[in-house]
Amino acid sequence: MSFDEAVRPRLATRYEGEDTRMTTRQELNGWYSYSIAAEVFAVVAMGLFFPVTLEQLARERGVLFLDKTTPCISNPESGSHNATPKRAENSKQCIVHFLGRDVTTASFAMYTLSAAVLVQALTLACFSSFADHGPYRKKMLLTFAYTGSVASALFLFIGPSVYFLAPVLVIIGVTCLGCSFSLQNAFLPLLVANHPDTRNPEDEVADFELEALNPDATSLSTHRSDPEKLARDLERSAKISSKGVGLGYMAAVFVQILSILFLFLLSKTTNLSRTNPSFPIRLILFFVGLWWAALTTPTLLWLHPRPGSPLPTHSKPFQTQSFIKTILFYTSFSLMSFWRTIRRALRLRQVIIFLLAWFLLSDAIATISGTAILFARTELHMDTIPVALLSITSIACGMLGAFAWPRLAARYALQPKSVLLYCVALMEIIPLYGLLAYIPMIKNLGVGGLQQPWEIYPLGVLHGIIMGGISSYARSVYAPLIPEGSEAAFFALYAVTDKGSSAVGPALVGWIVDSAGTIRPAFIFLAVLAILPVPLVWGLDVEEGRRAAVVMAEMVVREGKIDTYEE
Known part of the structure; x- marks a missing residue:
């Protein structure tokens, strides 16, 4: 019996819709492309410009901590003053009225980031199982990616007068980033398992013969019976993962340098950074959103869907269930899996x-x-x-x-x-x-x-x-x-x-x-x-x-x- 005759049927019958095609260089490039797309948002937006933008927007609407009758930056869009924050020792902190209480502009940014990572954690708990089941892995990855990129780009339109909308966009962006990274990571074991350098025909046939003798055995048993195969898989996984991280950080440094050059040139050629201090930063966030969306396109085109095992179904026929009941059912499934x-x-x-x-x-x-x-x-x-x-x-x-x-x-x-x-x-x-x-x-x-x-x-x-x-x-x-x-x-x-x-x-x-x-x-x-x-x-x-x-x-x-x- 040939390799294809022995192995392909076994792989195809584990569950309906399983994709056992060999991992190609193009598919790997699609996976790497998402690291390049999203890591820029993680480092440039989330790591630097989100805290700065939140603090600046609040400052442009705030008053001095020790003198609540004096604005921190008077009429910042008029151009009739120096918009640089005051440097006096006792007036360097500003406060803004947000959600019924006065908070400093620095704590406004900290509270927003806390809320963002909390919502991200809850979302991961509610939807993490979708990464391992059904045909939704790639669809959800792309949905989160494009939603997050839009949230970043929309900062271009968030001026000081509507500063309270900025936390909403931050929460959406941070949540989409975390969920999309989780979904991207779910592709890694599949890319490794089907990689030409790790999917050895002799190993595949051995797996097939083992499962034929013991249908209840899992891939875990195979790995334990062949430590060398497991070692090869782990080595390949480490190489792919580290390359993705490296490419992502290189892209982040590149965009960070471009951002600095842009801010420097803007400060030397116009008065925009003085008349509207937050606008140059928001323009960078707009560019980061475009980068995230554009570099996700190779992922859309080249990464195979690689469906997971089927999700459980309702006791009633699936077609008779309302959309809301279906969402609730699968959310409860994910929460129970997490529990x-x-x-x-x-x-x-x-x-x-x-x-x-x-x-x-x-x-x-x-x-x-x-x-x-x-x-x-x-x-x-x-x-x-x-x-x-x-x-x-x-x-x-x-x-x-x-x-x-x-x-x-x-x-x-x-x-x-x-x-x-x-x-x-x-x-x-x-x-x-x-x-x-x-x-x-x-x-x-x-x-x-x-x-x-x-x-x-x-x-x-x-x-x-x-x-x-x-x-x-x-x-x-x-x-x-x-x-x-x-x-x-x-x-x-x-x-x-x-x-x-x-x-x-x-x-x-x-x-x-x-x-x-x-x-x-x-x-x-x-x-x-x-x-x-x-x-x-x-x-x-x-x-x-x-x-x-x-x-x-x-x-x-x-x-x-x-x-x-x-x-």
Whole structure:
């Protein structure tokens, strides 16, 4: 029997509509293209210009913190004044009336980002199972991509008079980004499984013969019976994933540089940045939205739909159900699937320890990043171009860190857990340095403790190097703790933990800023938050977690239908 005769029927009969075509270079380029499209929005819009734009729009409608009768920027669109934020020591903070209360312009941005990541986490929990079932994977990816790109482009029309609409667009954009990345990641195992370099004909025939002898066996059994095949798949997955990340960051740096050049030329040739300070930034967000939509087009054309196994159906015929009932049914299915993953994770002690540590660590990362941008903007009075240069510095050092940490780990025989601990310890330096300004001697010097704008750049370098290590090694620590065959479900839990935690820290920082009228006291909270994950990471036993994951994976295979909707 030939390979096609033996393997193709087996692959086709696992479920109706399964796509077993070989992964082509063109399809991979379609997958890479989405990284190039969306990573620009993640880095340029979400990482930099969203906080700056939110703060600027609120500032143009706000009043001084200590003198609520004086506008921060009087009639910014008239051109009759200097629109640069006031630099007086006691009048640098502005407040705006939003949702029935006065909030500082900095906390307005922090509250919005908190709400955005919270909505993103809830959406991921409600719809994550659609990534693994039915023909909706690619359709939903494109829907989220184009919706998010439109939300970014619409910032062009959000002036100070309708600043309250900006949080809505931010929430839509951030939610679409997170969901589309989750859907893109769902394609990765399929691209690897059907890749010519990993889909070995002899392995396929062996899988077919195994399943013919044991129809209840899963691909998990095959991987366990052939560790070399699993190793090849993991290596191919790592190569494809890292290339996508690298291309995405390169595109983000390129667009970031273009943004800086655009702002610089605009400041030298027109008075627009003074008469309408937020417009140049909103124009960049418009361009980012166009970039996201345009670079998604190759994904639309080249990426195969690759349908997943069928979703469960109603007890009544599907055609008789209303559209709303169908949506509710599949949403409940997704939530129940997510709940089953949580219940399974609760039985794995090391997974729980890691997720608690990651909850605190990701919250610290997101809060420090957002606070740094707003501190540079409001406390150090840095214009948009220097802040953008700070962002590029951090991104470039993040790429450097991603390559440097593995070399250091290999040279000094460091385990992934040890590298993660070093990164967390180094991150503590950032808030502690900001607190140095409370020491009278350093405060009197006028330098040290982030009193001068140039001081934030070395911290940006440190932050980037730390992020390169955390991005590379957090998943390396978590992956061995996952039962084989449940990677997608557990990484969805990882993503929800990441995004859900990122809603807590920014909201608390916003509350601190509203109470104190300045961002610097928030460094105390950040210093505590950054150190909290250390005991959990220190106490993590990766080897014990790996053994527990093996036992649970074998149990899942024996029980067979443990993952079905009817459980």
